[in-house]
Amino acid sequence: MSSGSLFVITVVLVAMAACNPVEHSPRKADVVYIPSPDEVIEAMLDLAEVKSTDTVYDLGSGDGSIPIFAARKYGARGVGIEINPVLVQDARKNAEQAGVGHLVRFIEGDLFEADITEATVVTLFLLESLNERLRPRLLSSLRPGSRIVSHEFGMGSWQPEKSIEVVRRKVHLWTIPSFESVP
Numbered sequence: 029m030s031s032g033s034l035f036v037i038t039v040v041l042v043a044m045a046a047c048n049p050v051e052h053s054p055r056k057a058d059v060v061y062i063p064s065p066d067e068v069i070e071a072m073l074d075l076a077e078v079k080s081t082d083t084v085y086d087l088g089s090g091d092g093s094i095p096i097f098a099a100r101k102y103g104a105r106g107v108g109i110e111i112n113p114v115l116v117q118d119a120r121k122n123a124e125q126a127g128v129g130h131l132v133r134f135i136e137g138d139l140f141e142a143d144i145t146e147a148t149v150v151t152l153f154l155l156e157s158l159n160e161r162l163r164p165r166l167l168s169s170l171r172p173g174s175r176i177v178s179h180e181f182g183m184g185s186w187q188p189e190k191s192i193e194v195v196r197r198k199v200h201l202w203t204i205p206s207f208e209s210v211p
Contacts, residue, residue: 057111061090064153064179064197069097071194075201076149076175078102085109085147087139087154087162092119092132094151099128104149106132109142144169153179160184167204174204 064072072094078084080103086094087109095106096119106128110116119134135142140162144150147170152159163183166176178200182188188200 057088059088059154059158061088061112061115062153063090063093065195066093066097067195068179068197068199069094070101071192071199072151072177072179073098073102073149075190075192075199076151076177078104078149080104082148083107083146084149084151085144086151087142087144088152089119089134090115092122092134095119095132095134096123096126096128098149099123099131100126103131107147108132108134109137109139109144110134111136111138140165145171148174150174150176151179152176152181154181156181156184170204172204172206176202176204178202 073084078098082098082102082104084095084098084104084106085108086092086106089095089108089110092108095108098104098106108116108119110119113136116134116136120129123129123132123134144165150166150170152162154162159178159181160183163186170176178188180198182200183202186202188202190201192199
């Protein structure tokens with residue numbers, strides 16, 4: 029290879045690097061992934077009165093257990109939003125193994141930025157401080173009548189309509205109000 033060719037290749041590589049800066053890794057997870065027990069998942073979905081016509085979004089979906097359970101038991105569609113790419117791959121594999129890959133999908137992304145407007149049910153297992161940060165987004169993105177269920181943690185001053193205890197864990201329910209009665 030001539031020195032002129034080597035020079036041209038070097039210039040092209042430098043130009044490409046300048047046009048395509050190295051992307052930084054995505055934001056890290058806000059919480060450590062801890063799976064919800066099956067009894068809690070079932071209680072969450074029962075409390076939300078999930079039906080086959082629902083679309084269940086699980087924010088911070090981990091291995092995909094909640095959307096998969098909703099699809100298997102109720103025939104509901106499910107979407108999991110998870111920031112950890114390894115967990116997203118696990119969730120997709122779990123959905124296929126459960127035979128519900130056609131009903132659920134998993135998105136690698138930030139739950140604070142994801143489009144959740146299609147959700148009729150949102151499930152959470154996040155700290156109360158994160159639930160509070162999500163609250164304005166839930167209220168502005170979800171249609172009135174959409175349900176939110178949380179494993180263990182509340183939403184600050186927004187009191188749940190109903191709370192139950194399952195295997196010594198709390199499950200809370202809220203319903204998105206009509207616009208004239210937003211909390």
